[in-house]
Amino acid sequence: MYLNSGHSVTLKDVATRAGVSHQTVARVVNNAGKVAAETRVKVEKAIAELNYVPNRLAQQLAGKKILSIGFASIDISLHTISAIMAGIKDQAQQHGYSLAVSVMDGTDHQSCVRAVNELVEQRVDGIIINSLATHMSTEEFKQLNLSIPCVFLDADPNLNASQINHDQSQGAYLAAKHLLDLGHRDIAIINGPDQIRVCELRLHGWRQALTEANIEPTMVLNGAWDAQSGYDCASRLLSQGNSLSAILVGNDQMSLGVLRAISDRGLQVPHDISVVGFDNQDDCAFYHPPLTTITQDSGELGRQSVRLLLNQISEPSLDQHQKLANSIVVRGSTKALGEENGNKQLIESLMRQLNLALQR
Amino acid sequence: MYLNSGHSVTLKDVATRAGVSHQTVARVVNNAGKVAAETRVKVEKAIAELNYVPNRLAQQLAGKKILSIGFASIDISLHTISAIMAGIKDQAQQHGYSLAVSVMDGTDHQSCVRAVNELVEQRVDGIIINSLATHMSTEEFKQLNLSIPCVFLDADPNLNASQINHDQSQGAYLAAKHLLDLGHRDIAIINGPDQIRVCELRLHGWRQALTEANIEPTMVLNGAWDAQSGYDCASRLLSQGNSLSAILVGNDQMSLGVLRAISDRGLQVPHDISVVGFDNQDDCAFYHPPLTTITQDSGELGRQSVRLLLNQISEPSLDQHQKLANSIVVRGSTKALGEENGNKQLIESLMRQLNLALQR
């Protein structure tokens, strides 16, 4: 069933079949140098017959310049990360680079090293690193001993290397400010897991806004990024009888769970409680109600990181730090405290529904 | 900043530094053969000092058996596909294979060939192909001229090659059957884009169930997989004053839009209209209401495909077809037609909410 069982067809195989030298075949394949039309046809025929595909390993080893970059990351099935990767892929391709991906099995420093090494083994021209290794210090970074250019995503800002990230703090600040501007004062926080850099930065932004307004968050909880944990945290919050009017949530998935928990208690968002998410992921405009959230363009982050890396490749001594600003998308999950207009609408809507139900 | 600017550190560099032959260094690196403890230390020191990482290209070219498989796919930022990929990655690793990924830029046959070729150039041991190339015929497949083992995901069942897929038809049948069992007869369908194999198969399954019950779908629309298009289709459906009691939807994302559209019209799911989705994606248990849907284990599909490929690699002549069955997950978005129990609950819930609102 398969031709060439064992080893693959080589340049030389094609050459002997076409009755020319291996060099002539190379000229045809690479479209370089002068080849007689007649010879070219012969060679192309042989290539087709043998189904020859050049061996990239050999090409690269022999010194042909093949541009490639690597992406070392944690779990790429996470939505945000696969969006970043799509951006990287896109921009790399645009610049004629191919992309090699290596995923880390764990969040520890060791598996980060493993993934990066896998890329170095392939001799990529540069690496984009998306590690979760909490607080990788400059020291640990040096242990990586990178001899090729690299760019970090969401790294410790103090890390002495090229890096790019969304400005988590600023985004969180925006979210909190929005609630404050609407008059909310009893605000709870449902953050992601502790010890994660992104979470700490977001918490910092939220706190800053609240402190400026001279208030303390009612409560700070930690979820696990998923809807279920958002549901659990919110349920806990509500069952404790806190008087809260708004919740800041660490991502949209947890927000979905939060919305449900509130609704399960017979309360209404935003009339009883306002909710602000984080990420602006695909579907959150269709949540019930549509979610007010912070928007992060993950694809753009990926694209920018490639540009940064390419700079670094052509100018290795240059360390750049770049931050992407976030903005807030206001939808239906937040409203001004004490605004009665909404309540009137709510009552009307409820009566309409009740009417319908009674007719059945 | 970077050591060895230009070309990377080689085995020979390490050898000269350590004052031994390149072969001795190889012994240390590969942990094979006998090396005197003293020599080993010397070599290891040199490796650390020079920061040597073996060149995988050269290793592979020189005949060292490095196991690797490839995954050629369309847009890997799609949720389902990244889940499949995670499964592939996992299972490949389990068997000591590394994974190379190549994504296609388009849905045409040409970009499929490109992506596959990229993998062949790297001399992977086998390829898993997830093309959307609508109805790739056996003829076109032969044009790929694959000289290495491969497995197709979601391919044309008539394709004469190893393949694996979820049984779309069966899953869709289940969904429709569920509605029929609940007494629904006026059923609309919102499918994915036309001409896509998966969509046709699902449509086939839905139709079959309906036909067996001697009824025709009220209406069949095509969305574009995303929530917005689900919203649009459902809006169209509702504004036309069709008397429908249930909607079958091609995926969960569109279902989310459908739920919104229904609620925006002041109607209630499931009391006025039942909705069944497809995919059982992460968050749909938290939709409003929780979605009844068909569950597909994408990770399992990925893992199985690797096993199939590995079989194929060790036994090239063997073509296998495999189908993964789906099951239905019943949640809150469906209810029996005419069942009044739910209505009573609904009325109670509405009155509670109204009460709350009036107190404000």
Next chain:
DNA sequence: CAAGCGGGACCTCTCTTGAAG
């Protein structure tokens, strides 16, 4: 001195063979 082709060194490893201690 063009255009068209071939020879051979080299890239970095692995693997085999064989010679020292």
Next chain:
DNA sequence: ACTTCAAGAGAGGTCCCGCTT
């Protein structure tokens, strides 16, 4: 007859240089 190492031949390409007409 061990252990320990070195030398050399590929693996499949690319590139530089030279050779014919």
